[in-house]
Amino acid sequence: MPGRAEGGVTRAMANRIKLTPSAKSLALHAGVVLLLLALNFLLPEYHRGVFARVLVLAVFAMGYNLAFGYTGLLSLGHAMFFAAGLYGAGLTVYHLEWSVWPAFAAGLAAGTGLALVVGFLALRTTGVAFMIVTLMFAQVFYLTTLYFTTYTRGEEGLVLPQSSRVLAFPGGALNLSDPSTRYLVALTLFTLVLTVILFLVRAPFGRSLVAIRENDERMRMLGYNVFANKLASVVLSGLFCAASGAAYAVLFGYVGSGFAAIQYSILPLLWVLVGGAATTLGPLIGTLFMFYVIDTASSYTTAHLLVVGLVLIGVILFFPKGIAGTVRGRWLPWLP
Amino acid sequence: MAFGPYFLLASLEGLVTAAVLSLMALGLSLVFGVMRVVNVAHGEFYMLGAVLAWWFSTLVGGHPAVGFLLALVLSPLVVAAIAFVAERLVLSRLKYEPEATIVATIGLLYIVQQLALTFYGPEARPVEAPFNYRISLPWFGYSAYKLAVIGFSILMMIATWFVLTRTKIGLVMRATQFDRETAQAFGIPVGRVYAGVFALGAGLAAVAAVLIVPIQQAHYLMGHDPLLLSFIVVIIGGLGSLRGTVVAAVLIGLSDGIISMFFSPTLAKMLATLAVAMVLVFRPQGLFGTVAR
Numbered sequence A: 001m002p003g004r005a006e007g008g009v010t011r012a013m014a015n016r017i018k019l020t021p022s023a024k025s026l027a028l029h030a031g032v033v034l035l036l037l038a039l040n041f042l043l044p045e046y047h048r049g050v051f052a053r054v055l056v057l058a059v060f061a062m063g064y065n066l067a068f069g070y071t072g073l074l075s076l077g078h079a080m081f082f083a084a085g086l087y088g089a090g091l092t093v094y095h096l097e098w099s100v101w102p103a104f105a106a107g108l109a110a111g112t113g114l115a116l117v118v119g120f121l122a123l124r125t126t127g128v129a130f131m132i133v134t135l136m137f138a139q140v141f142y143l144t145t146l147y148f149t150t151y152t153r154g155e156e157g158l159v160l161p162q163s164s165r166v167l168a169f170p171g172g173a174l175n176l177s178d179p180s181t182r183y184l185v186a187l188t189l190f191t192l193v194l195t196v197i198l199f200l201v202r203a204p205f206g207r208s209l210v211a212i213r214e215n216d217e218r219m220r221m222l223g224y225n226v227f228a229n230k231l232a233s234v235v236l237s238g239l240f241c242a243a244s245g246a247a248y249a250v251l252f253g254y255v256g257s258g259f260a261a262i263q264y265s266i267l268p269l270l271w272v273l274v275g276g277a278a279t280t281l282g283p284l285i286g287t288l289f290m291f292y293v294i295d296t297a298s299s300y301t302t303a304h305l306l307v308v309g310l311v312l313i314g315v316i317l318f319f320p321k322g323i324a325g326t327v328r329g330r331w332l333p334w335l336p
Numbered sequence B: 001m002a003f004g005p006y007f008l009l010a011s012l013e014g015l016v017t018a019a020v021l022s023l024m025a026l027g028l029s030l031v032f033g034v035m036r037v038v039n040v041a042h043g044e045f046y047m048l049g050a051v052l053a054w055w056f057s058t059l060v061g062g063h064p065a066v067g068f069l070l071a072l073v074l075s076p077l078v079v080a081a082i083a084f085v086a087e088r089l090v091l092s093r094l095k096y097e098p099e100a101t102i103v104a105t106i107g108l109l110y111i112v113q114q115l116a117l118t119f120y121g122p123e124a125r126p127v128e129a130p131f132n133y134r135i136s137l138p139w140f141g142y143s144a145y146k147l148a149v150i151g152f153s154i155l156m157m158i159a160t161w162f163v164l165t166r167t168k169i170g171l172v173m174r175a176t177q178f179d180r181e182t183a184q185a186f187g188i189p190v191g192r193v194y195a196g197v198f199a200l201g202a203g204l205a206a207v208a209a210v211l212i213v214p215i216q217q218a219h220y221l222m223g224h225d226p227l228l229l230s231f232i233v234v235i236i237g238g239l240g241s242l243r244g245t246v247v248a249a250v251l252i253g254l255s256d257g258i259i260s261m262f263f264s265p266t267l268a269k270m271l272a273t274l275a276v277a278m279v280l281v282f283r284p285q286g287l288f289g290t291v292a293r
Helices: A008-016 A023-042 A045-070 A079-095 A100-122 A127-147 A179-200 A204-214 A216-221 A226-252 A263-275 A282-300 A304-318 A322-330 B003-035 B042-059 B064-089 B098-120 B144-166 B168-178 B180-185 B190-212 B224-237 B242-262 B265-282
Strands: A166-169 A172-175 B134-136 B141-143
Touching: A023 A045, A023 A179, A045 A179, A045 A204, A045 A226, A045 A263, A045 A282, A079 A100, A079 A127, A079 A226, A079 A263, A100 A127, A100 A166, A100 A226, A100 B265, A127 A263, A127 B098, A127 B224, A127 B265, A172 A179, A179 A226, A204 A216, A204 A226, A216 A226, A263 A282, A263 A304, A263 A322, A263 B098, A282 A304, A282 A322, A304 B098, B003 B042, B003 B144, B003 B168, B003 B190, B003 B224, B003 B242, B042 B064, B042 B098, B042 B190, B042 B224, B064 B190, B134 B144, B141 B144, B144 B168, B144 B190, B144 B242, B168 B180, B168 B190, B180 B190, B224 B242, B224 B265, B242 B265
Parallel strands: none
Antiparallel strands: A166 A172, B134 B141
């Protein structure tokens, strides 16, 4: 509506609705990435290992956040997308002796394909039914990994040999079991996904997802195809989760059914809730925070699940916006 | 054994599963029907019931029936009290928002499970059956206790049906389920009804657990499979429909007993879960339910 933009209020609104991230938020995200890069050289060995794992799992949380935080789809089955990436990459490396690039691509394809099918079926339902349907599909996936135990070795899992975990380039090769290389590769994947999401949520597509979360009836009235937008969100979310799973397989060299179990559907929900749903940096903050809370708790007690339970209830009762969400609400309204 | 007796045995085992399952699913269905809360911690209330049953039965000596009866009375009461407190402290403060309550009950699940592991331990422990009589059929002997389980859970179902449809308490519960705000306007203490329903649901799960421990031992992870099965029962039966819940429990219990006797249990679980997911996708009101308002 170019004509209407003459009025004071509407012009202010038109100025506020920018379709690219502001300079401030770009600078903030670049700063976070640079800080993480510097940490590779500053952190002691143990903590560098923890951070590498957190960076990979934060990608999983970011993928989950796209569906849950931005689109309002509370799924209890995202472990299946993570595990599809994990197995897609792990099984091809282990059994077919593929190299890392095609195996990673196989993981992405497996997760995206699964997300397309599951999204297509599950999105016919909403609300509580959606949660239970996703939970059940994930349970079927988990049972499938146990059923084909000849290939997957079930809970015991497969350990990928170090010799197969080499990332080949035209100019040379990277050994992914080296701690520093592993950290940098994890950071590269994290930065890539963070950038995509940062631009995505400002773009018309991201904004229509938020609008669907707020009021899908109205979006339908306005002529948007709600189903197609939700499906695109689930598929993209599945792609990011699968990327995280495939990266986990080749970086840490372990593939097991435990990653498909229901606990790994709950964890990204926990990370996103703690960090702040529908914020770009929330998933990273939440994953990091929970990793260190559990790490600290395990040095005092073996009962770390108790901590998970208490934090879940505490956050939902007293902190429903999460860390980044509260910071945005109180001090930095421009935070994406 | 020929196919016939084998099938009879599978059906009897299936009926025992169905009996226990229908009690547990009834609890889940009541909570969802009245409060619109998906209680993910329902399986942990079941586990807690079993673990407490073991504890109570070890407190008294003498005939095993004494310990069992003590457990059957006290264990559901304790579990219901815990559920009541959890509802007042957490769920009521969340204003029963569906997504927030799911997250909170997941938290509750982890807390209960971890506490059971810490204080009860990872071992599986049995409770002795109150009587040890075997009915001899022409082909095999069958435990009379298992038949008693079926009978007792039928009695419990009839009692629940009676309370729901023929008493003032049931009327208040149904009014709250039908229209919360109008019920409140008519002076029904909705908050207390919700807490009571949540406690009742947890208590039913605990009764189911006490009945099962003489057959299956008490273990801190035992709540997981029954939770999924009761979700399946509640969905197939249609939410809030007592008759649907019973029919679906018998259907699922029997097919679980028969399928897992002839096929691999993992495959059976896979197919059943997938089938139920498909029912939810294509017929969200369940096979026997009516369309939600």
